[in-house]
Amino acid sequence: MSLNRKTKTVITLLFAALAIAMATAAFAADGGALTAAGRIAARKQQLRDLLGLAASLGVPARLSYSGYDLAGLKRQNPSSVLSELFRKQQGAAGMAAQFETTLRHVGFFARDLSPDAAIGRAVCAGAEMEPCRPAPLGAQSWAAPERAFSPTAIETFFACPMRFYLEKLLGIRLQSGDDPFVVIAANDLGQLAHAQMAAQARCPLGRADFIAAAEKRFDDFLKSRPPLHPDAAVRERQNFVQMMKNAFDGDPGNEVLSAEQSRTVRHPSGILLQGTPDRVERTPRGDYLVVDYKTGRQITHRQDDIDSCLQAVLYAFLLEQSGVPVSRCEYRYLRSGKTVTCAYDGAVRNQLDARLQQFRTALDSAAFPCAEKCAGYCGFESICGRNKLAEEAAEE
Numbered sequence: 001m002s003l004n005r006k007t008k009t010v011i012t013l014l015f016a017a018l019a020i021a022m023a024t025a026a027f028a029a030d031g032g033a034l035t036a037a038g039r040i041a042a043r044k045q046q047l048r049d050l051l052g053l054a055a056s057l058g059v060p061a062r063l064s065y066s067g068y069d070l071a072g073l074k075r076q077n078p079s080s081v082l083s084e085l086f087r088k089q090q091g092a093a094g095m096a097a098q099f100e101t102t103l104r105h106v107g108f109f110a111r112d113l114s115p116d117a118a119i120g121r122a123v124c125a126g127a128e129m130e131p132c133r134p135a136p137l138g139a140q141s142w143a144a145p146e147r148a149f150s151p152t153a154i155e156t157f158f159a160c161p162m163r164f165y166l167e168k169l170l171g172i173r174l175q176s177g178d179d180p181f182v183v184i185a186a187n188d189l190g191q192l193a194h195a196q197m198a199a200q201a202r203c204p205l206g207r208a209d210f211i212a213a214a215e216k217r218f219d220d221f222l223k224s225r226p227p228l229h230p231d232a233a234v235r236e237r238q239n240f241v242q243m244m245k246n247a248f249d250g251d252p253g254n255e256v257l258s259a260e261q262s263r264t265v266r267h268p269s270g271i272l273l274q275g276t277p278d279r280v281e282r283t284p285r286g287d288y289l290v291v292d293y294k295t296g297r298q299i300t301h302r303q304d305d306i307d308s309c310l311q312a313v314l315y316a317f318l319l320e321q322s323g324v325p326v327s328r329c330e331y332r333y334l335r336s337g338k339t340v341t342c343a344y345d346g347a348v349r350n351q352l353d354a355r356l357q358q359f360r361t362a363l364d365s366a367a368f369p370c371a372e373k374c375a376g377y378c379g380f381e382s383i384c385g386r387n388k389l390a391e392e393a394a395e396e
């Protein structure tokens, strides 16, 4: 079934603010109603009683109903209980006209349901928050001495300060949803590949054993998430195993000094840095490398470019401060077997210092504007204010 044949609707009927769950467990005592029809009738009556009680107490109630229509027969498939309750409240005359418009429709697992997203929207709209009132933008430094920043967070800042603010400072998590037809999500695939490479660093295997371990790793994942389409699972498994074969064949065979080891160091700008490089290696010539594995299809890094190499360069700084004389960084793309190298020398250190000072200044002044150009899909576009800015610009 393709995605657009699924009607994914959660209908929220605002009787007001008391949440009423229709969970079976809440109505376990079904007395003498032994038949299935009897039990259903009893539960409907219990719901009506509960709503009646709420109404008599003057307590507003909110009722949520999942309209996920697997059969795809109708755009939505509201429950008869919902219709009946609505008719009771509105009267038969208002039913047809108002039923559809009164319900609030949101996507299945939509981020509209997330309290984090709601709070984020409120913050971006300048709402007053009680009882924990956040300092308004511009009123405090976010560079508290004990707050550590990861290379990924700093990379996010330079891609879009507003996204960094929402995601890394406010901690708003995006709910991307879970498509049951997807065999393995990109981040899960990345975690499997990283775990395989970390295990290889700890306990190196020969090629055949390495491939067998990759197959087992993927099969174990499928046990935790049984695929709806076995054919798609076979394809994904082949892709994963091929990627790991590429990783094995493309490995230069350097001495592995550490893998997935966390480091924490304070930069002279005052920024506390914390990161976990995928690997640190020493070549036969005695060069020290920071290695970062990538599982994406596209090559997004450019050789010796501080902006695209910022994450690896930050790892290099962390290691250097821990006593490892890093001479370069490598992004190893596991799917294609390609490697992008980034130098780490005096000039790069100076560029890094300037970037971190810029980051510090932004934290101190709490200045987190939207990026001039969004790099790819973000997910915060409905709350970051970008749309509002665009509307204002269009009006002028």
Ligand code: SF4
Pocket: 160, 162, 163, 370, 371, 373, 374, 375, 378, 379, 380, 381, 384, 385, 386
């Ligand atoms: S949508 Fe664009 S401007 Fe808004 S937070 Fe995301 S990257 Fe930044």
